[in-house]
Amino acid sequence: MPVLPPYFGPRAAIADLLAFMRQRSREQRIGAVLAVVATAAIVIGFFTDTSINPKPATTVTFTQSWSADRSDAEIIADQKKDQAMRDAAKEKRRQEYVKLQKQLGMDE
Numbered sequence: 290m291p292v293l294p295p296y297f298g299p300r301a302a303i304a305d306l307l308a309f310m311r312q313r314s315r316e317q318r319i320g321a322v323l324a325v326v327a328t329a330a331i332v333i334g335f336f337t338d339t340s341i342n343p344k345p346a347t348t349v350t351f352t353q354s355w356s357a358d359r360s361d362a363e364i365i366a367d368q369k370k371d372q373a374m375r376d377a378a379k380e381k382r383r384q385e386y387v388k389l390q391k392q393l394g395m396d397e
Contacts, residue, residue, distance in 0.1 A: 310318055390396065 310321065313321070
């Protein structure tokens, strides 16, 4: 189903627009051009923004599941083990910074 009547195509529409614009003053033509440019800039901005900052990928977070009947001693043991791992990672990171500090000559 055509949107435009058969006697009115894109060429006729452009010709009609040009005939209409010829009857306008210079200021009105400049205003029309500025309106079209501003609208085009906004539309182009929306299209380029979607390609520059795409939606981040979905991240999957895995969690541990424990049985409901764990004893307090098991929980405390797991917490101590996890804390030891965190402390080891923190110390490793600190050692990396100390090494970098020595390489850059920033000794205290």
